Amino acid sequence: DTAVSQTPKYLVTQMGNDKSIKCEQNLGHDTMYWYKQDSKKFLKIMFSYNNKELIINETVPNRFSPKSPDKAHLNLHINSLELGDSAVYFCASSLPGQGATTEAFFGQGTRLTVV
Amino acid sequence: LAKTTQPISMDSYEGQEVNITCSHNNIATNDYITWYQQFPSQGPRFIIQGYKTKVTNEVASLFIPADRKSSTLSLPRVSLSDTAVYYCLVGGRDMRFGAGTRLTVKP
Numbered sequence: 001d002t003a004v005s006q007t008p009k010y011l012v013t014q015m016g017n018d019k020s021i022k023c024e025q026n027l028g029h030d031t032m033y034w035y036k037q038d039s040k041k042f043l044k045i046m047f048s049y050n051n052k053e054l055i056i057n058e059t060v061p062n063r064f065s066p067k068s069p070d071k072a073h074l075n076l077h078i079n080s081l082e083l084g085d086s087a088v089y090f091c092a093s094s095l096p097g098q099g100a101t102t103e104a105f106f107g108q109g110t111r112l113t114v115v
Numbered sequence: 116l117a118k119t120t121q122p123i124s125m126d127s128y129e130g131q132e133v134n135i136t137c138s139h140n141n142i143a144t145n146d147y148i149t150w151y152q153q154f155p156s157q158g159p160r161f162i163i164q165g166y167k168t169k170v171t172n173e174v175a176s177l178f179i180p181a182d183r184k185s186s187t188l189s190l191p192r193v194s195l196s197d198t199a200v201y202y203c204l205v206g207g208r209d210m211r212f213g214a215g216t217r218l219t220v221k222p
Contacts, residue, residue: 004158033210041200043159043212056209090158094210103149104210106158 003027006091006107013081014115021076021110023091031055032074033104034066035090043090049074081114088112119203124217133190135216137203140184148179148186151202153215159202163188193220 004025013019025032033056034046048056052068063079078085088111094104120138127133139148147166151159163170165177165186176189190197200215 035212042214043153043202045209045211048210092158092210103161103164104151104159106160109156109158 003105004091004093004107006089006110008110009108010111010113012113012115015081015083017081018077018079019081019112020078021089021091021112023074023076023107025072025091025093025105027093027105029093029095029105030071031094032068032071033092033094034074034076035092035106037088037090037109039087047074047076078112081112083114086112086114119205119213121201121203121213121216123214124219126219126221127193128221129194130192133193133197133218133220135188135190135201135203135218136185137188138185139203139205142183142205146206148177148183149204150175150177150188151204151212153200153202155199159212162201190218193218195220195222 007022011019031050033048035043036046037043045056046058046060047066049068051071065077067075067077088109090109091107092104147164149164150162152162153159163172163175163177165179167179167183170177178187188201198218198220200217202212202215
């Protein structure tokens with residue numbers, strides 16, 4: 001069974017469209033994350049949720065809205081897509097740390113291409 | 116937030132030991148040090164984590180000096196399949212990745 005699964009794996013869409021990427025983890029973790037990895041390969045954290053509560057919200061355009069219906073799911077909805085949104089988006093999950101960085105498990109990524 | 120600094124890239128040859136050092140001068144008392152590996156087109160994968168001295172697992176060793184201001188990931192006898200980007204992280208839930216070190220293993 002895949003621990004952290006994202007769908008879709010590839011997404012090609014036109015500028016201005018609205019799209020969602022889904023993420024599910026079956027590890028029983030409390031914390032989930034969304035990362036963006038651009039063409040320069042920098043892996044930047046976007047959001048972090050703990051038990052459905054937003055705990056990290058980096059400087060991300062408000063066109064990006066995470067939704068956590070339960071602690072096993074953290075979906076990413078993107079409105080009015082722009083060319084600069086093209087990147088690979090990774091979902092991850094971990095147990096909450098008590099000062100320690102805990103082992104995080106990553107999904108296989110969603111390659112978003114905006115044309 | 117403890118910031119990390121790593122070399123941008125390193126080259127090695129098959130069979131050699133590779134040591135990648137990460138600087139984290141502002142590490143907090145409670146912070147652990149964690150290393151991840153990322154292959155092209157895949158998400159990062161946990162390698163090893165430690166707090167002080169030395170930690171070893173089946174994949175790597177992690178050396179942390181007493182002042183904890185740096186750490187060294189040691190990969191014994193690398194193979195071509197160890198070519199990847201290696202990230203050092205410090206802290207709790209933050210999970211902020213730096214630029215990482217791109218290791219290229221040559222035959």
